[in-house]
Amino acid sequence: MSSSSEDKLSKGLVRAAEYVRMSTEHQRYSTENQSDAIRQYALQRGLEIVRTYADAGRSGLNIDGRSGLQRLLSDIENGTADFTVVVVYDISRWGRFQDSDEAASYEYRCRAQGVRVAYCAEQFENDGSIGSDVQKVVKRRMAAEYSRELSVKVFAGQRRLIQLGFRQGGPPGFGLRRHLVDENGESKGELLRKQHKSIQTDRVVLVPGPPNETELVREIYRRFVHDQLSEAVIAADLNRRGITTDASRLWTRGTIHQILINEKYIGNNVWNRGSFKLKQRRVRNSPNLWIRANSVFEPIVERSLFDAAQQIIQARSRRMTNDEMLKSLSDLLVRRGDLSGLIIDEAEGCPSSSAYQSRFGNLLRAYQLVGYTPDRDYRYIEVNRALRRLFPGVVSDVVRGIENAGGYVIRDAETELLQINNEFSVSIVIARCRETAAGAMRWRIRLDRGLLPDVTIAVRMDRANIAAFDYLILPTLDMNERVLRVQEYNGISLDAYLFDSLDRLFEMAERISVREAA
Incomplete structure:
Protein backbone atom coordinates (compact mmCIF):
# COMPACT_ATOMS: atom_id res chain seq x y z
CA MET A 1 0.00 0.00 0.00
CA SER A 151 -19.06 -37.78 10.90
CA VAL A 152 -21.25 -40.45 9.25
CA LYS A 153 -18.75 -40.90 6.40
CA VAL A 154 -15.76 -41.08 8.75
CA PHE A 155 -17.53 -43.63 10.96
CA ALA A 156 -18.41 -45.79 7.96
CA GLY A 157 -14.82 -45.64 6.74
CA GLN A 158 -13.41 -46.57 10.13
CA ARG A 159 -15.91 -49.40 10.52
CA ARG A 160 -14.87 -50.79 7.14
CA LEU A 161 -11.18 -50.67 8.09
CA ILE A 162 -11.84 -52.42 11.39
CA GLN A 163 -13.74 -55.19 9.61
CA LEU A 164 -10.81 -55.58 7.22
CA GLY A 165 -8.54 -56.14 10.22
CA PHE A 166 -6.74 -52.80 10.43
CA ARG A 167 -5.95 -51.04 13.71
CA GLN A 168 -7.56 -47.62 14.30
CA GLY A 169 -5.27 -45.79 16.71
CA GLY A 170 -4.20 -46.34 20.29
CA PRO A 171 -1.08 -47.96 21.78
CA PRO A 172 -0.61 -51.66 20.95
CA GLY A 173 -0.29 -52.81 24.57
CA PHE A 174 2.12 -55.12 26.35
CA GLY A 175 3.21 -58.05 24.19
CA LEU A 176 2.04 -56.47 20.93
CA ARG A 177 3.50 -54.15 18.32
CA ARG A 178 2.08 -51.97 15.54
CA HIS A 179 3.13 -53.06 12.07
CA LEU A 180 2.77 -51.01 8.88
CA VAL A 181 1.50 -52.58 5.65
CA ASP A 182 0.85 -51.04 2.24
CA GLU A 183 -2.42 -51.10 0.29
CA ASN A 184 -1.59 -54.60 -0.97
CA GLY A 185 -0.92 -55.94 2.51
CA GLU A 186 2.85 -56.06 2.01
CA SER A 187 4.92 -55.46 5.13
CA LYS A 188 6.66 -52.10 5.53
CA GLY A 189 8.10 -52.64 9.01
CA GLU A 190 7.32 -51.93 12.64
CA LEU A 191 5.97 -48.57 13.76
CA LEU A 192 7.84 -47.39 16.82
CA ARG A 193 6.28 -45.32 19.56
CA LYS A 194 5.09 -41.91 18.28
CA GLN A 195 5.71 -42.94 14.68
CA HIS A 196 2.73 -42.55 12.36
CA LYS A 197 2.02 -43.64 8.83
CA SER A 198 2.88 -41.00 6.25
CA ILE A 199 1.04 -42.44 3.22
CA GLN A 200 -2.75 -42.36 3.24
CA THR A 201 -3.19 -45.82 1.74
CA ASP A 202 -0.91 -47.51 4.30
CA ARG A 203 -2.56 -49.41 7.15
CA VAL A 204 -1.62 -50.61 10.63
CA VAL A 205 -2.04 -54.11 12.05
CA LEU A 206 -1.07 -55.67 15.36
CA VAL A 207 1.61 -58.36 15.54
CA PRO A 208 3.16 -60.26 18.46
CA GLY A 209 5.98 -58.45 20.21
CA PRO A 210 9.27 -59.86 21.54
CA PRO A 211 9.10 -63.51 22.72
CA ASN A 212 9.78 -62.55 26.35
CA GLU A 213 6.71 -60.28 26.36
CA THR A 214 4.37 -62.70 24.58
CA GLU A 215 5.40 -65.52 26.91
CA LEU A 216 4.77 -63.28 29.92
CA VAL A 217 1.24 -62.54 28.64
CA ARG A 218 0.57 -66.29 28.42
CA GLU A 219 2.04 -66.74 31.90
CA ILE A 220 -0.35 -64.12 33.29
CA TYR A 221 -3.33 -65.99 31.81
CA ARG A 222 -2.09 -69.38 33.03
CA ARG A 223 -1.48 -68.17 36.57
CA PHE A 224 -4.87 -66.47 36.67
CA VAL A 225 -6.80 -69.45 35.24
CA HIS A 226 -4.87 -72.55 36.29
CA ASP A 227 -3.22 -71.35 39.51
CA GLN A 228 -6.26 -69.23 40.45
CA LEU A 229 -4.11 -66.28 41.49
CA SER A 230 -5.67 -62.82 41.69
CA GLU A 231 -4.53 -59.90 39.58
CA ALA A 232 -2.97 -58.25 42.63
CA VAL A 233 -0.92 -61.34 43.50
CA ILE A 234 0.31 -61.70 39.91
CA ALA A 235 1.28 -58.02 39.81
CA ALA A 236 3.17 -58.24 43.09
CA ASP A 237 5.13 -61.27 41.87
CA LEU A 238 6.12 -59.57 38.59
CA ASN A 239 7.30 -56.52 40.53
CA ARG A 240 9.30 -58.74 42.88
CA ARG A 241 10.99 -60.34 39.87
CA GLY A 242 11.95 -56.92 38.53
CA ILE A 243 9.74 -57.18 35.44
CA THR A 244 8.16 -53.92 34.33
CA THR A 245 5.30 -53.00 31.98
CA ASP A 246 5.81 -51.81 28.41
CA ALA A 247 5.92 -48.30 29.88
CA SER A 248 8.75 -49.36 32.24
CA ARG A 249 6.49 -48.97 35.27
CA LEU A 250 5.45 -51.30 38.09
CA TRP A 251 2.55 -53.68 37.55
CA THR A 252 -0.74 -53.07 39.34
CA ARG A 253 -3.99 -54.97 39.72
CA GLY A 254 -5.48 -52.74 37.03
CA THR A 255 -2.74 -53.30 34.43
CA ILE A 256 -2.98 -57.07 34.87
CA HIS A 257 -6.79 -56.88 34.63
CA GLN A 258 -6.60 -54.95 31.34
CA ILE A 259 -4.44 -57.69 29.81
CA LEU A 260 -6.91 -60.34 30.97
CA ILE A 261 -9.99 -58.74 29.40
CA ASN A 262 -8.67 -57.37 26.08
CA GLU A 263 -9.67 -59.40 23.03
CA LYS A 264 -6.70 -58.23 20.99
CA TYR A 265 -4.66 -60.96 22.69
CA ILE A 266 -6.76 -63.60 20.88
CA GLY A 267 -6.49 -61.71 17.58
CA ASN A 268 -9.81 -59.87 17.64
CA ASN A 269 -10.13 -56.30 16.41
CA VAL A 270 -12.80 -54.51 18.49
CA TRP A 271 -13.76 -50.84 18.09
CA ASN A 272 -16.52 -48.40 19.09
CA ARG A 273 -16.79 -49.52 22.71
CA GLY A 274 -17.19 -45.84 23.45
CA SER A 275 -18.02 -42.90 21.20
CA PHE A 276 -17.85 -39.13 21.21
CA LYS A 277 -19.75 -38.24 18.05
CA LEU A 278 -19.80 -34.59 17.07
CA LYS A 279 -18.13 -33.83 20.42
CA GLN A 280 -21.49 -33.72 22.14
CA ARG A 281 -21.24 -36.33 24.90
CA ARG A 282 -18.90 -39.23 25.54
CA VAL A 283 -20.88 -42.45 25.92
CA ARG A 284 -20.08 -46.10 26.53
CA ASN A 285 -21.78 -48.14 23.84
CA SER A 286 -23.56 -51.41 24.47
CA PRO A 287 -21.83 -54.53 23.03
CA ASN A 288 -24.34 -54.78 20.15
CA LEU A 289 -22.93 -51.49 18.81
CA TRP A 290 -19.30 -52.61 18.94
CA ILE A 291 -17.57 -53.07 15.59
CA ARG A 292 -15.49 -56.23 15.52
CA ALA A 293 -13.49 -58.50 13.29
CA ASN A 294 -12.52 -61.81 14.84
CA SER A 295 -9.20 -63.60 14.31
CA VAL A 296 -7.63 -60.91 12.13
CA PHE A 297 -4.39 -60.59 14.14
CA GLU A 298 -1.99 -63.36 15.08
CA PRO A 299 -3.14 -64.42 18.58
CA ILE A 300 -0.87 -64.57 21.62
CA VAL A 301 -3.29 -66.44 23.87
CA GLU A 302 -5.37 -69.52 23.05
CA ARG A 303 -9.10 -68.82 22.78
CA SER A 304 -9.96 -71.49 25.38
CA LEU A 305 -7.61 -69.88 27.91
CA PHE A 306 -9.02 -66.42 27.23
CA ASP A 307 -12.61 -67.65 27.59
CA ALA A 308 -11.74 -69.35 30.88
CA ALA A 309 -10.34 -66.06 32.20
CA GLN A 310 -13.54 -64.21 31.20
CA GLN A 311 -15.67 -66.80 32.99
CA ILE A 312 -13.70 -66.31 36.19
CA ILE A 313 -13.97 -62.52 35.98
CA GLN A 314 -17.69 -62.60 35.21
CA ALA A 315 -18.36 -65.18 37.92
CA ARG A 316 -16.88 -62.85 40.54
CA SER A 317 -19.61 -60.31 39.88
CA ARG A 318 -22.34 -62.86 39.10
CA ARG A 319 -21.92 -64.30 42.57
CA MET A 320 -22.76 -60.87 43.96
CA THR A 321 -26.22 -59.40 43.90
CA ASN A 322 -26.75 -55.81 42.81
CA ASP A 323 -26.98 -54.78 46.45
CA GLU A 324 -23.73 -56.58 47.28
CA MET A 325 -21.91 -54.92 44.40
CA LEU A 326 -23.20 -51.51 45.45
CA LYS A 327 -22.22 -52.24 49.07
CA SER A 328 -18.68 -53.02 47.91
CA LEU A 329 -18.61 -49.79 45.90
CA SER A 330 -19.99 -47.77 48.81
CA ASP A 331 -17.37 -49.23 51.17
CA LEU A 332 -14.65 -48.32 48.67
CA LEU A 333 -16.01 -44.76 48.51
CA VAL A 334 -15.83 -44.49 52.31
CA ARG A 335 -12.24 -45.78 52.33
CA ARG A 336 -10.98 -43.63 49.45
CA GLY A 337 -13.29 -40.61 49.51
CA ASP A 338 -13.49 -40.71 45.73
CA LEU A 339 -14.29 -43.11 42.90
CA SER A 340 -12.96 -43.65 39.40
CA GLY A 341 -12.46 -46.56 37.04
CA LEU A 342 -8.80 -46.71 38.03
CA ILE A 343 -9.58 -46.71 41.78
CA ILE A 344 -12.14 -49.50 41.33
CA ASP A 345 -9.81 -51.66 39.22
CA GLU A 346 -7.00 -51.28 41.77
CA ALA A 347 -9.19 -52.20 44.75
CA GLU A 348 -8.67 -55.76 45.96
CA GLY A 349 -11.89 -57.69 46.50
CA CYS A 350 -14.03 -55.22 44.55
CA PRO A 351 -15.60 -56.11 41.17
CA SER A 352 -13.90 -54.45 38.23
CA SER A 353 -15.10 -51.21 36.69
CA SER A 354 -16.17 -53.19 33.60
CA ALA A 355 -18.35 -55.39 35.84
CA TYR A 356 -20.13 -52.31 37.19
CA GLN A 357 -20.57 -50.95 33.67
CA SER A 358 -22.01 -54.26 32.51
CA ARG A 359 -24.34 -54.65 35.51
CA PHE A 360 -25.61 -51.06 35.79
CA GLY A 361 -25.19 -49.76 32.24
CA ASN A 362 -22.37 -47.34 33.03
CA LEU A 363 -20.22 -46.20 35.93
CA LEU A 364 -22.13 -42.95 36.41
CA ARG A 365 -25.31 -44.93 37.13
CA ALA A 366 -23.46 -47.03 39.73
CA TYR A 367 -22.05 -43.83 41.27
CA GLN A 368 -25.54 -42.36 41.55
CA LEU A 369 -26.83 -45.48 43.30
CA VAL A 370 -24.22 -45.12 46.07
CA GLY A 371 -24.80 -41.37 46.39
CA TYR A 372 -21.59 -40.25 44.72
CA THR A 373 -21.40 -37.34 42.28
CA PRO A 374 -18.05 -37.23 40.45
CA ASP A 375 -16.25 -33.94 40.89
CA ARG A 376 -13.44 -33.17 38.48
CA ASP A 377 -11.42 -31.38 41.14
CA TYR A 378 -11.61 -34.39 43.45
CA ARG A 379 -10.30 -36.64 40.70
CA TYR A 380 -7.48 -34.19 40.07
CA ILE A 381 -6.60 -34.31 43.75
CA GLU A 382 -6.39 -38.11 43.63
CA VAL A 383 -4.15 -38.02 40.56
CA ASN A 384 -1.96 -35.30 42.07
CA ARG A 385 -1.50 -37.36 45.22
CA ALA A 386 -0.44 -40.33 43.13
CA LEU A 387 2.03 -38.20 41.18
CA ARG A 388 3.51 -36.81 44.39
CA ARG A 389 4.07 -40.38 45.53
CA LEU A 390 5.67 -41.12 42.19
CA PHE A 391 8.05 -38.15 42.25
CA PRO A 392 10.78 -39.56 44.57
CA GLY A 393 11.04 -42.67 42.42
CA VAL A 394 11.43 -40.57 39.26
CA VAL A 395 14.23 -38.55 40.86
CA SER A 396 15.94 -41.75 42.00
CA ASP A 397 15.67 -43.20 38.48
CA VAL A 398 17.33 -40.07 37.06
CA VAL A 399 20.13 -40.19 39.64
CA ARG A 400 20.69 -43.89 38.96
CA GLY A 401 20.83 -43.31 35.19
CA ILE A 402 23.39 -40.53 35.57
CA GLU A 403 25.55 -42.61 37.89
CA ASN A 404 25.36 -45.59 35.52
CA ALA A 405 26.63 -43.28 32.77
CA GLY A 406 29.66 -42.48 34.92
CA GLY A 407 28.49 -39.11 36.20
CA TYR A 408 27.99 -38.07 39.80
CA VAL A 409 25.11 -36.24 41.40
CA ILE A 410 24.64 -34.01 44.41
CA ARG A 411 20.97 -34.14 45.40
CA ASP A 412 19.55 -31.30 47.47
CA ALA A 413 17.29 -33.02 50.00
CA GLU A 414 15.09 -29.94 50.44
CA THR A 415 14.59 -28.75 46.86
CA GLU A 416 15.37 -32.01 44.98
CA LEU A 417 17.60 -29.93 42.68
CA LEU A 418 20.32 -32.11 41.13
CA GLN A 419 23.86 -30.85 40.59
CA ILE A 420 25.44 -32.92 37.83
CA ASN A 421 29.25 -33.26 37.79
CA ASN A 422 29.45 -29.75 39.30
CA GLU A 423 28.75 -28.58 35.73
CA PHE A 424 25.01 -28.02 35.47
CA SER A 425 21.87 -28.27 37.60
CA VAL A 426 18.66 -30.14 36.86
CA SER A 427 15.12 -29.68 38.16
CA ILE A 428 12.49 -32.38 37.66
CA VAL A 429 8.76 -31.75 37.32
CA ILE A 430 5.94 -34.19 36.63
CA ALA A 431 3.20 -32.87 34.34
CA ARG A 432 -0.25 -34.36 34.81
CA CYS A 433 -2.05 -35.21 31.57
CA ARG A 434 -5.37 -33.47 31.06
CA GLU A 435 -7.68 -34.84 28.37
CA THR A 436 -9.84 -32.38 26.46
CA ALA A 437 -13.46 -33.06 25.59
CA ALA A 438 -12.24 -34.03 22.12
CA GLY A 439 -9.82 -36.59 23.56
CA ALA A 440 -6.62 -34.59 22.93
CA MET A 441 -3.81 -34.69 25.49
CA ARG A 442 -2.71 -31.50 27.23
CA TRP A 443 -0.06 -30.75 29.86
CA ARG A 444 0.68 -27.71 32.00
CA ILE A 445 4.36 -27.47 32.93
CA ARG A 446 5.43 -25.05 35.65
CA LEU A 447 9.09 -24.06 35.41
CA ASP A 448 10.75 -23.33 38.75
CA ARG A 449 12.37 -19.92 38.25
CA GLY A 450 13.23 -19.68 41.94
CA LEU A 451 15.77 -22.51 41.78
CA LEU A 452 17.17 -21.28 38.45
CA PRO A 453 18.14 -24.74 37.17
CA ASP A 454 20.16 -24.99 33.98
CA VAL A 455 17.88 -27.76 32.71
CA THR A 456 14.32 -28.74 33.56
CA ILE A 457 13.16 -32.29 32.94
CA ALA A 458 9.40 -32.32 32.42
CA VAL A 459 7.93 -35.81 32.65
CA ARG A 460 4.74 -35.80 30.59
CA MET A 461 2.39 -38.45 31.97
CA ASP A 462 0.16 -40.69 29.85
CA ARG A 463 -3.63 -40.41 29.64
CA ALA A 464 -4.16 -42.48 32.77
CA ASN A 465 -1.44 -40.57 34.65
CA ILE A 466 0.14 -43.88 35.57
CA ALA A 467 3.30 -43.95 33.43
CA ALA A 468 5.58 -41.49 31.66
CA PHE A 469 4.42 -40.66 28.13
CA ASP A 470 7.65 -38.90 27.16
CA TYR A 471 10.14 -36.31 28.40
CA LEU A 472 10.91 -32.67 27.66
CA ILE A 473 14.53 -31.74 28.43
CA LEU A 474 14.28 -27.97 28.56
CA PRO A 475 17.27 -25.58 28.82
CA THR A 476 16.29 -22.64 31.00
CA LEU A 477 17.95 -20.10 28.71
CA ASP A 478 15.55 -21.01 25.89
CA MET A 479 12.39 -20.89 28.02
CA ASN A 480 10.87 -17.44 28.48
CA GLU A 481 7.64 -18.40 30.27
CA ARG A 482 7.03 -19.59 33.80
CA VAL A 483 4.27 -21.94 32.71
CA LEU A 484 4.21 -23.93 29.47
CA ARG A 485 0.88 -25.19 28.14
CA VAL A 486 1.70 -27.93 25.69
CA GLN A 487 -0.10 -30.48 23.58
CA GLU A 488 1.15 -33.69 22.02
CA TYR A 489 2.74 -31.89 19.08
CA ASN A 490 3.80 -28.24 19.41
CA GLY A 491 6.09 -27.40 16.52
CA ILE A 492 9.85 -27.60 16.23
CA SER A 493 10.52 -24.76 18.70
CA LEU A 494 9.40 -27.00 21.58
CA ASP A 495 9.35 -30.51 20.17
CA ALA A 496 13.09 -30.24 19.46
CA TYR A 497 13.48 -30.87 23.21
CA LEU A 498 11.12 -33.87 23.24
CA PHE A 499 12.49 -37.39 23.83
CA ASP A 500 11.09 -40.87 24.43
CA SER A 501 13.68 -41.52 27.15
CA LEU A 502 16.25 -39.67 29.25
CA ASP A 503 19.19 -41.19 27.40
CA ARG A 504 20.15 -37.77 26.01
CA LEU A 505 20.42 -36.37 29.54
CA PHE A 506 22.53 -39.34 30.62
CA GLU A 507 24.80 -38.74 27.63
CA MET A 508 25.26 -35.15 28.81
CA ALA A 509 26.34 -36.46 32.22
CA GLU A 510 28.67 -39.14 30.90
CA ARG A 511 32.32 -38.83 31.95
CA ILE A 512 34.91 -39.61 29.28
CA SER A 513 38.48 -40.46 30.17
CA VAL A 514 41.02 -38.35 28.34
CA ARG A 515 44.64 -39.44 28.21
CA GLU A 516 47.08 -37.00 29.71
CA ALA A 517 49.22 -35.36 27.04
CA ALA A 518 52.84 -36.40 27.14
Missing part, protein backbone atom coordinates in the same frame (compact mmCIF):
# COMPACT_ATOMS: atom_id res chain seq x y z
CA SER A 2 1.31 3.48 -0.81
CA SER A 3 2.04 5.98 1.95
CA SER A 4 -0.71 8.27 0.63
CA SER A 5 -3.24 5.45 0.99
CA GLU A 6 -2.03 4.74 4.51
CA ASP A 7 -2.42 8.42 5.43
CA LYS A 8 -5.90 8.45 3.98
CA LEU A 9 -6.99 5.38 5.93
CA SER A 10 -5.38 6.45 9.18
CA LYS A 11 -8.21 8.91 9.78
CA GLY A 12 -11.62 7.73 10.91
CA LEU A 13 -10.82 4.02 10.97
CA VAL A 14 -13.10 1.78 13.04
CA ARG A 15 -11.18 -0.44 15.44
CA ALA A 16 -11.85 -4.14 14.83
CA ALA A 17 -10.68 -7.58 15.90
CA GLU A 18 -10.32 -10.69 13.76
CA TYR A 19 -11.25 -14.22 14.78
CA VAL A 20 -9.69 -17.09 12.83
CA ARG A 21 -10.09 -20.83 13.31
CA MET A 22 -8.79 -23.93 11.58
CA SER A 23 -9.86 -27.43 12.63
CA THR A 24 -7.99 -30.66 12.06
CA GLU A 25 -10.90 -31.84 9.92
CA HIS A 26 -10.80 -28.85 7.59
CA GLN A 27 -7.34 -27.93 6.37
CA ARG A 28 -8.64 -26.10 3.35
CA TYR A 29 -8.27 -22.64 4.85
CA SER A 30 -5.29 -21.87 7.04
CA THR A 31 -5.57 -19.19 9.67
CA GLU A 32 -3.11 -17.12 7.60
CA ASN A 33 -5.34 -17.29 4.53
CA GLN A 34 -8.35 -16.32 6.60
CA SER A 35 -6.44 -13.38 8.06
CA ASP A 36 -5.37 -12.20 4.59
CA ALA A 37 -9.01 -12.19 3.43
CA ILE A 38 -10.15 -10.45 6.62
CA ARG A 39 -7.56 -7.71 6.30
CA GLN A 40 -8.47 -7.09 2.66
CA TYR A 41 -12.11 -6.82 3.77
CA ALA A 42 -11.11 -4.43 6.54
CA LEU A 43 -9.15 -2.26 4.12
CA GLN A 44 -12.21 -1.90 1.89
CA ARG A 45 -14.55 -1.14 4.81
CA GLY A 46 -12.42 1.37 6.72
CA LEU A 47 -11.63 -1.04 9.56
CA GLU A 48 -8.36 -1.25 11.48
CA ILE A 49 -7.55 -4.75 12.83
CA VAL A 50 -6.13 -4.16 16.29
CA ARG A 51 -6.59 -7.61 17.85
CA THR A 52 -6.31 -11.22 16.67
CA TYR A 53 -8.05 -14.12 18.37
CA ALA A 54 -7.10 -17.52 16.94
CA ASP A 55 -8.01 -21.16 17.46
CA ALA A 56 -5.63 -23.25 15.36
CA GLY A 57 -6.40 -26.95 15.15
CA ARG A 58 -9.71 -26.61 16.99
CA SER A 59 -13.01 -28.15 16.00
CA GLY A 60 -15.97 -25.81 15.61
CA LEU A 61 -18.47 -28.30 17.02
CA ASN A 62 -18.47 -26.70 20.46
CA ILE A 63 -16.75 -23.95 22.40
CA ASP A 64 -14.76 -26.27 24.68
CA GLY A 65 -11.04 -25.99 24.04
CA ARG A 66 -11.46 -22.90 21.87
CA SER A 67 -9.48 -20.53 24.06
CA GLY A 68 -9.41 -17.88 21.32
CA LEU A 69 -13.19 -17.57 21.10
CA GLN A 70 -13.54 -17.80 24.87
CA ARG A 71 -11.01 -15.01 25.33
CA LEU A 72 -12.77 -12.89 22.69
CA LEU A 73 -16.13 -13.22 24.47
CA SER A 74 -14.53 -12.57 27.85
CA ASP A 75 -12.82 -9.38 26.67
CA ILE A 76 -16.06 -8.10 25.17
CA GLU A 77 -18.22 -8.89 28.20
CA ASN A 78 -15.63 -7.67 30.72
CA GLY A 79 -15.48 -4.29 29.00
CA THR A 80 -11.77 -4.61 28.12
CA ALA A 81 -12.31 -4.87 24.36
CA ASP A 82 -10.93 -1.83 22.50
CA PHE A 83 -12.81 -2.59 19.28
CA THR A 84 -16.41 -2.44 18.08
CA VAL A 85 -16.36 -4.98 15.25
CA VAL A 86 -15.29 -8.64 15.06
CA VAL A 87 -14.51 -9.88 11.56
CA VAL A 88 -14.73 -13.63 10.82
CA TYR A 89 -14.06 -15.35 7.50
CA ASP A 90 -17.46 -17.08 7.28
CA ILE A 91 -20.21 -18.71 9.36
CA SER A 92 -18.40 -22.06 9.55
CA ARG A 93 -15.26 -20.46 11.01
CA TRP A 94 -17.39 -19.00 13.83
CA GLY A 95 -18.51 -22.55 14.47
CA ARG A 96 -20.25 -25.69 13.24
CA PHE A 97 -22.46 -25.93 16.33
CA GLN A 98 -25.03 -28.71 16.09
CA ASP A 99 -27.59 -26.41 17.72
CA SER A 100 -27.96 -23.31 15.57
CA ASP A 101 -29.30 -21.42 18.59
CA GLU A 102 -25.93 -21.93 20.29
CA ALA A 103 -24.15 -20.36 17.31
CA ALA A 104 -26.57 -17.43 17.43
CA SER A 105 -26.09 -17.00 21.18
CA TYR A 106 -22.37 -16.21 20.91
CA GLU A 107 -23.00 -13.62 18.24
CA TYR A 108 -25.78 -12.12 20.36
CA ARG A 109 -23.43 -11.87 23.37
CA CYS A 110 -21.12 -9.71 21.25
CA ARG A 111 -23.92 -7.56 19.88
CA ALA A 112 -25.38 -7.06 23.38
CA GLN A 113 -22.13 -5.32 24.35
CA GLY A 114 -22.14 -3.10 21.27
CA VAL A 115 -19.74 -5.22 19.21
CA ARG A 116 -20.89 -6.20 15.73
CA VAL A 117 -19.87 -9.48 14.05
CA ALA A 118 -19.07 -9.33 10.32
CA TYR A 119 -18.45 -12.26 7.94
CA CYS A 120 -16.13 -11.23 5.13
CA ALA A 121 -16.63 -14.21 2.79
CA GLU A 122 -20.43 -14.47 2.97
CA GLN A 123 -22.67 -13.08 0.25
CA PHE A 124 -24.75 -11.02 2.68
CA GLU A 125 -24.16 -8.11 5.04
CA ASN A 126 -24.72 -9.02 8.67
CA ASP A 127 -26.83 -5.93 9.19
CA GLY A 128 -29.79 -7.32 11.16
CA SER A 129 -32.13 -7.29 8.19
CA ILE A 130 -34.64 -10.09 7.65
CA GLY A 131 -32.67 -11.28 4.62
CA SER A 132 -29.39 -11.56 6.50
CA ASP A 133 -31.03 -13.26 9.50
CA VAL A 134 -32.66 -15.88 7.26
CA GLN A 135 -29.38 -16.54 5.44
CA LYS A 136 -27.51 -16.89 8.74
CA VAL A 137 -29.96 -19.51 9.98
CA VAL A 138 -29.58 -21.47 6.74
CA LYS A 139 -25.79 -21.16 6.78
CA ARG A 140 -25.61 -22.31 10.40
CA ARG A 141 -27.72 -25.36 9.65
CA MET A 142 -25.59 -26.08 6.57
CA ALA A 143 -22.41 -25.86 8.66
CA ALA A 144 -23.86 -28.23 11.26
CA GLU A 145 -25.13 -30.65 8.60
CA TYR A 146 -21.73 -30.72 6.93
CA SER A 147 -20.15 -31.91 10.18
CA ARG A 148 -22.90 -34.48 10.72
CA GLU A 149 -22.50 -35.91 7.22
CA LEU A 150 -18.72 -35.94 7.59
